[in-house]
Amino acid sequence: QKEVEQNSGPLSVPEGAIASLNCTYSDRGSQSFFWYRQYSGKSPELIMFIYSNGDKEDGRFTAQLNKASQYVSLLIRDSQPSDSATYLCAVCRGGQFYFGTGTSLTVIP
Amino acid sequence: DAGITQSPRHKVTETGTPVTLRCHQTENHRYMYWYRQDPGHGLRLIHYSYGVKDTDKGEVSDGYSVSRSKTEDFLLTLESATSSQTSVYFCAISADPTEAFFGQGTRLTVV
Secondary structure, eight states: OOSEEEOOOOEEEETTSOEEEEEEESOTTOOEEEEEEEOTTSOOEEEEEEOSSEEEEETTEEEEEETTTTEEEEEESSOOGGGOEEEEEEEEETTEEEEOOOEEEEEEO | OTTEEEEOSEEEEOTTOOEEEEEEESSOOSEEEEEEEETTTEEEEEEEEEETTEEEEOTTOTTEEEEEEETTEEEEEESSOOGGGOEEEEEEEESSSOSEEEOOOEEEEEO
């Protein structure tokens, strides 16, 4: 069983819509949770982190964590074409970061 | 890129040769990581370090070694490069660990 699982997509949404990205993790000992954005040919860029159950909002981004269900999600409101990228979910446990394979998002103008 | 520099950025090498990739940070972060990224596999941890001379293996450590003699430098060595090690290699750093920040990546091709 993989540490972190994501739907690979591709996910397409129209400009201005809400994009919803989901992730599950296998180990209940995971302590902190992250969303990274990666443009093609570039390095991953941290966009959100969350440590506690519930929602965390930062601008157009909202991260949601449900430890009981071992589920993390990222909502992108008012999606823009510049949001088109691969989104990586990651968890941290014991000093190590474990990454999902990423979900490809395309925002259609 | 949060004060992280990887070198070289691109390298082509022959099968069987040793290769060393360097990660240099100016953030004084305790944790440093080497990942490889391949299509369909995502980011996989090769080795990581939690302090000077303190290193540990990750998920895909076979064929790789690391060294960290100074806080700011973390070296990844492919002892005898193989075609299966053709990949994009990313270094990352983290303070506590909390968030991890990535370098620009090194594209390695083994021919």
